Amino acid sequence: MDEGEEREESGTGEDATVRILVSLLTDDLDDLHRARRTVAYDRLVLVAHPAAREAAKRVVELERGDDVVRVVEVGGRDARDDLAAMREVLAGHRAAGDEVTLNAAGGTPATVTAAILLAFETGVRTLFVQEGRTERLPVLEGVRVEDRVSTEGRTLLAALHPEQPRSLDDVAAQLGWSRPAVERTCRGLERKGLVALRIVEGRAAVEPTGVGRWLRAHGAGGADPASS
Amino acid sequence: MTTIYGTLGFTPDKFLPTLRQRSDVEAACCFHDDHPDSVEAAREVARYCKDLGVDYASVQVDAFDLVDAAGAMQAEVRDRGPEAADLVFNVTGGTKVLSAAAILVCILEGLRAVYVHEETGREVPLPLLTVRYDRVLTEAERRVLRFIAEHEGEGPDPPGTTQADIRAGLELSKPTVSHHVGKLVDHGVVEEAPDPDDGRRKLLTVIPSARLLLGEPA
Numbered sequence: 431m432d433e434g435e436e437r438e439e440s441g442t443g444e445d446a447t448v449r450i451l452v453s454l455l456t457d458d459l460d461d462l463h464r465a466r467r468t469v470a471y472d473r474l475v476l477v478a479h480p481a482a483r484e485a486a487k488r489v490v491e492l493e494r495g496d497d498v499v500r501v502v503e504v505g506g507r508d509a510r511d512d513l514a515a516m517r518e519v520l521a522g523h524r525a526a527g528d529e530v531t532l533n534a535a536g537g538t539p540a541t542v543t544a545a546i547l548l549a550f551e552t553g554v555r556t557l558f559v560q561e562g563r564t565e566r567l568p569v570l571e572g573v574r575v576e577d578r579v580s581t582e583g584r585t586l587l588a589a590l591h592p593e594q595p596r597s598l599d600d601v602a603a604q605l606g607w608s609r610p611a612v613e614r615t616c617r618g619l620e621r622k623g624l625v626a627l628r629i630v631e632g633r634a635a636v637e638p639t640g641v642g643r644w645l646r647a648h649g650a651g652g653a654d655p656a657s658s
Numbered sequence: 659m660t661t662i663y664g665t666l667g668f669t670p671d672k673f674l675p676t677l678r679q680r681s682d683v684e685a686a687c688c689f690h691d692d693h694p695d696s697v698e699a700a701r702e703v704a705r706y707c708k709d710l711g712v713d714y715a716s717v718q719v720d721a722f723d724l725v726d727a728a729g730a731m732q733a734e735v736r737d738r739g740p741e742a743a744d745l746v747f748n749v750t751g752g753t754k755v756l757s758a759a760a761i762l763v764c765i766l767e768g769l770r771a772v773y774v775h776e777e778t779g780r781e782v783p784l785p786l787l788t789v790r791y792d793r794v795l796t797e798a799e800r801r802v803l804r805f806i807a808e809h810e811g812e813g814p815d816p817p818g819t820t821q822a823d824i825r826a827g828l829e830l831s832k833p834t835v836s837h838h839v840g841k842l843v844d845h846g847v848v849e850e851a852p853d854p855d856d857g858r859r860k861l862l863t864v865i866p867s868a869r870l871l872l873g874e875p876a
Contacts (some may be wrong), residue, residue, distance in 0.1 A: 623788040641785035
């Protein structure tokens with residue numbers, strides 16, 4: 431069944447936007463139930479660490495099948511790994527034109543950290559649903575991390591090797607820029623935490639940091655599902 | 659010289675690695691709640707810092723109120739006024755809410771954030787842009803946001819201010835106010851609702867956490 435048929439089947443119509451609630455999950459379902467009461471959704475994506483597998487199964491049963499629920503398993507111990515997994519989930523739904531709300535409460539501390547980082551990276555509407563209160567995080571919806579980098583910065587990031595430092599002279603030659611222009615742009619990116627400047631074999635070199643690598647792959651000259 | 663901030667739970671175990679792994683720490687400040695174990699953990703950090711000759715302060719916050727805790731942390735960071743490059747925030751300890759509040763502050767203030775890996779016990783930097791997030795808003799948008807935050811409680815219920823109030827208060831033209839309010843509503847930090855007493859009026863309020871964008875207490 432393709433996506434158009436699924437939406438008609440659910441009565442939302444072919445052009446209706448699908449509302450996705452992405453929620454972190456622990457083995458205590460009360461947090462999730464609060465989020466489900468607070469947010470209207472058509473589909474639920476549960477970000478679950480291994481200890482929450484049984485809880486995830488219960489939710490699939492409650493929602494009467496995995497047409498409505500998708501479970502994404504994360505490690506729950508390393509925020510960077512969890513962030514990478516959640517980025518893929520969000521990118522897929524955005525590419526499909528879905529309306530996404532993220533609940534950043536619940537889950538392990540590492541997953542909560544990852545969810546909040548994702549929120550500000552991508553400008554997704556984000557709530558923190560707790561017992562007794564729901565906070566909407568001060569995420570500027572629609573503002574993504576790549577929006578805060580200049581065109582020159584993004585061009586330079588795209589010219590970097592993802593895993594190894596490149597000399598500033600090589601980058602200048604490739605881009606057809608002057609060496610001072612490369613240095614100036616690199617320093618700006620370094621201040622933002624996107625690149626690191628080093629001396630390699632006696633030459634000034636630059637390499638992307640973790641967030642710089644992500645931006646390079648998703649927003650700096652590469653295909654960006656989030657911007658479609 | 660580095661200033662280290664951190665969130666504390668019942669033990670200092672997740673904070674101490676950040677102190678150990680640096681040789682240039684000048685000051686440390688921990689945020690914790692009023693649970694006796696957290697208070698004792700703060701005392702342990704105080705003793706550790708005293709031995710090292712590091713200035714130390716602890717701040718009690720509500721570890722279950724995200725915006726309140728973030729506001730207190732933000733105020734402390736701004737009061738001390740260190741350069742972002744000289745400041746590291748260990749966001750590992752304490753409740754999830756406390757850690758989340760710390761992450762929020764790091765993102766908003768452009769601070770370097772680290773956490774201690776659960777398995778390896780090693781400090782790991784978080785992939786944050788070290789740029790103040792609130793600077794994404796233009797100066798004009800911040801002025802309008804601040805005006806709404808400061809005036810939404812004035813007058814009779816229901817709370818809220820109007821575009822007309824903003825025009826008068828900030829001496830801005832109708833199209834300018836409409837443009838900025840529209841951007842803030844699109845960004846999700848201002849909410850617009852019809853006045854129940856007069857359907858022609860639209861009342862503007864800020865979401866509570868948006869005050870963090872202004873660096874003000876919630």
